[in-house]
Amino acid sequence: xxxxxxxxxxxxxxxxxxxxxxxxxxxxxxxxxxxxxxxxxxxxxxxxxxxxxxxxxxxxxxxxxxxxxxxxxxxxxxxxxxxxxxxxxxxxxxxxxxxxxxxxxxxxxxxxx
Amino acid sequence: xxxxxxxxxxxxxxxxxxxxxxxxxxxxxxxxxxxxxxxxxxxxxxxxxxxxxxxxxxxxxxxxxxxxxxxxxxxxxxxxxxxxxxxxxxxxxxxxxxxxxxxxxxxxxxxxxxx
Numbered sequence: 711x712x713x714x715x716x717x718x719x720x721x722x723x724x725x726x727x728x729x730x731x732x733x734x735x736x737x738x739x740x741x742x743x744x745x746x747x748x749x750x751x752x753x754x755x756x757x758x759x760x761x762x763x764x765x766x767x768x769x770x771x772x773x774x775x776x777x778x779x780x781x782x783x784x785x786x787x788x789x790x791x792x793x794x795x796x797x798x799x800x801x802x803x804x805x806x807x808x809x810x811x812x813x814x815x816x817x818x819x820x821x822x823x
Numbered sequence: 824x825x826x827x828x829x830x831x832x833x834x835x836x837x838x839x840x841x842x843x844x845x846x847x848x849x850x851x852x853x854x855x856x857x858x859x860x861x862x863x864x865x866x867x868x869x870x871x872x873x874x875x876x877x878x879x880x881x882x883x884x885x886x887x888x889x890x891x892x893x894x895x896x897x898x899x900x901x902x903x904x905x906x907x908x909x910x911x912x913x914x915x916x917x918x919x920x921x922x923x924x925x926x927x928x929x930x931x932x933x934x935x936x937x938x
Contacts, residue, residue, distance in 0.1 A: 743925060753913060753928040766925060801867065803926070810855065810874055812926050816866035
């Protein structure tokens with residue numbers, strides 16, 4: 711069974727550009743989460759999908775960030791326009807409805823220059 | 824709101840020495856507790872978890888953690904570390920009883936093993 715996959719693994723973009731990160735959760739997992747880790751700090755929660763619905767987006771930094779999960783399968787996280795402080799590693803995780811364990815992807819390392 | 828505190832950002836130890844990585848949490852409800860590990864150049868992996876039942880939980884590679892409700896702690900221990908344990912360790916908590924639950928992480932502890 712495939713795990714959580716994220717694409718791309720690395721992205722370097724200039725300030726003001728747009729970047730879209732993709733996450734494919736484990737098949738059948740209703741819950742999908744996005745997290746971000748900046749410069750060795752804590753892994754910070756961004757938002758939570760249950761199927762295609764946004765359950766909690768309290769961690770989204772601002773309206774430059776847009777997450778979608780059309781059809782309740784894969785999810786995208788778009789940053790537009792990107793700023794320097796958006797640099798970090800973006801993790802995606804998925805879990806079953808019982809939510810007893812979250813499975814993480816390898817992360818996308820975003821560098822904004 | 825839930826939160827997790829990992830007081831030690833870095834813990835250097837000698838190979839075959841014991842180690843304890845500290846984790847304290849705050850929550851107003853019953854919790855699930857986790858330790859995740861990130862080895863160099865890899866993603867996050869679940870090391871062990873406490874959901875219910877026995878307060879002492881173990882991993883397959885010799886780590887153990889004990890849920891202490893009165894002290895709101897979930898410290899991770901290993902009696903004898905190996906070079907291969909070099910990694911960053913994250914304590915995490917969730918109120919897993921609701922569909923709205925999410926996992927909250929600590930800031931991580933970087934474990935470095937000296938030969």
